[in-house]
Amino acid sequence: MSVAASIRKLGFRRWHERQLIEAHASLVTAFLCVIVIAVCLDQFHWRESGAKPWIMLALIVAGIVLCYKTVTFYFKMLFRAEHYAEQAVCSGCKAYGVIEVLASSACRSQDVASGSWLSVRCKKCGHDWTINTTPPGQPSEKYL
Numbered sequence: 001m002s003v004a005a006s007i008r009k010l011g012f013r014r015w016h017e018r019q020l021i022e023a024h025a026s027l028v029t030a031f032l033c034v035i036v037i038a039v040c041l042d043q044f045h046w047r048e049s050g051a052k053p054w055i056m057l058a059l060i061v062a063g064i065v066l067c068y069k070t071v072t073f074y075f076k077m078l079f080r081a082e083h084y085a086e087q088a089v090c091s092g093c094k095a096y097g098v099i100e101v102l103a104s105s106a107c108r109s110q111d112v113a114s115g116s117w118l119s120v121r122c123k124k125c126g127h128d129w130t131i132n133t134t135p136p137g138q139p140s141e142k143y144l
């Protein structure tokens with residue numbers, strides 16, 4: 001589901017909250033991976049016979065890979081949520097996150113070259129503005 005569809009369904013504040021919950025759940029996963037890595041490193045001995053050293057080595061490698069993936073996912077989700085939240089304040093009435101999505105660049109294929117955006121309206125005062133959904137330094141629509 002695209003960000004625009006998610007915000008339409010949940011509302012901006014709930015969408016933002018869920019992004020932060022997902023991000024922090026991945027951070028907890030990364031922390032658990034660090035614990036698994038530390039335990040496996042402590043139990044890892046080449047002198048032991050059988051499959052135990054290989055299992056420990058596999059767990060260490062898998063833990064490192066999963067830890068890397070979850071930490072990068074954490075920062076991606078956190079920065080995306082912050083990027084949207086910075087632009088979710090109405091300049092007309094200063095209300096935060098009380099928006100409805102009118103249109104998005106994902107709906108209009110001819111606008112993809114000009115960057116991605118969300119056209120939104122304040123539910124309190126009716127002020128319209130555009131949220132740039134392409135984070136600084138990100139030329140693509142990776143975050144949609």
Ligand SMILES: [Zn+2]
Pocket residue numbers: 090091092093094095122123124125126127
């Ligand atoms: Zn407003």
